[in-house]
Amino acid sequence: MSSKKPFENFLMTLKDASKEINLCDKTLKKLKVPENIFQTEVSFKLDNGDIQQAPAYRVQHNSARGPYKGGIRFHPDADLDEVKSLASLMSLKCAVVNIPFGGGKGGVQINPKQLSKTELERLSRAYFRTGTEAGIFGVNKDIPAPDVYTNPQIMAWMLDEHEKILGEKSPGVLTGKPLELGGSLGRGYATSQGGLFVLLEYLKQLGLSPKKTTIAIQGFGNAGSFFAKLANKAGFKIVAVSDSKGAIIHDQGEFEIDKLYQYKQAGGSLRGNFCQEDTCDIEKMSKEKVKTISNEALLKLDIDVLVLAAMDGVVHEGNVKNIKAKIILELANGPVTPEADKILEKKDVVVIPDILANAGGVTVSYFEWVQNRSGDVWEEDFVNEKLKKIMTKAFTDLQKIQTKHASVSMRKAAFILGIERIQTAMKLRGQI
Secondary structure (H helix, E strand, O other), X not given: OOOOOHHHHHHHHHXXXXXXXXXXXXXXXXXXXXXXXXXXEEEEEXXXXXXXXXXXXXXXXXXXXXXXXXXXXXXXXXXXXXXXXXXXHHXXXXXXXXXXXXXXXXXXXXXXXXXXXXXXXXXXXXXXXXXXXXXXXXXXXXXXXXXXXXXXXXXXXXXXXXXXXHOOOOHHHOOOOOHHHOOOOOOOOHHHHHHHHHHHHHHHHHOOOHHHOEEEEEOOXXXXXXXXXXXXXXXXXXXXXXXXXXXXXXXXXXXXXXXXXXXXXXXXXXXXXXXXXXXXXXXXXXHHOEEEEOHHHHHOOXXXXXXXXXXXXXXXOOOHXXXXXXXXXXXXXXOEOHHHHHHHHHOOOEEEOHHHHOOHHHHHHHHHHHHHHHOOOOOHXXXXXXXXXXXXXHHHHHHHHHHHOOXXXXXXXXXXXXXHHHHHHHHHOOOO
């Protein structure tokens, strides 16, 4: 793995893109430093009566284009460095798809898998109560959403806590909520759908058909599993999939997507359906035409598209030379390190970067926020059609940057696009 920290990775890419457009020092300085950083210890009661504390953060990067927007993650690695990086990327991501938000991110450094449901609820309420009482969150100020190991139910608890403190309803303060509390149709799979729209647009320009395109998906959580289903429906061949316990590859073609869900449910993991530790059911694997491989081996497969839908830093200097995929789609945040990025560029591997590829989630979050503020409810087809227009337009805008700045990668072009839009907003406000 790269020894660099996530925020250092962001700064490295930011500096690289800034040089390409001769960005003024004043703008660069503002983009390098978040506007606000909040950190504390949240306390919540365990089921045994003890009080547990956990480090908690909210970083607000830039609000020139609108209120701060970004998820809240519960994860042992959600430290300040990671949250700063993700908040900064959110500013650029919102600018790339041209929605009126700035970037924010929140995190609690804890393993939620070790908590009961009631403990998880107390933690969620404690985090949002602390932020609400401190004036951090607000429908026109900072609007969180689900992220790693948070979900619509957690958003519902946080919303309820926020409204108790305010003494009034304010559904737009959070997105990714349950439909019954003002959530938007299409939000649950929006990240995957947005990524698929971009991939389809890119392949169309290359004259390639989904039916002749093989895909391996690293990560079978919310984004990865929805992407598998949507991509399969679009005609792609899903030949390999992994989760945190390992990977499986189809021995003679492509997976039936419904079977992948069955494997996961039956075995607790994809590999777990066939193997218990080192003991595998060879007869069952043969019948299902499945082989088990490691997560690292999945990254080395000779396929057309490698979808990275798990955690950051999975493709790095130590393994990038083994990548054989022609295209990488980043559904996760920061799955390719800057060092690996440069090597992939030299190998002519096209990386569709996270700040475009996974922006479908924040785009439909924006739709949810608009619906909450207007009191309207949009039909699912309408949501997806609007999402398609925005993602396709963003991809076209990115390509115009590539044409203007000859030979820059998609990532650098996306950074330039985001930087220039934020810079314009800051100039209009007189901030620079």
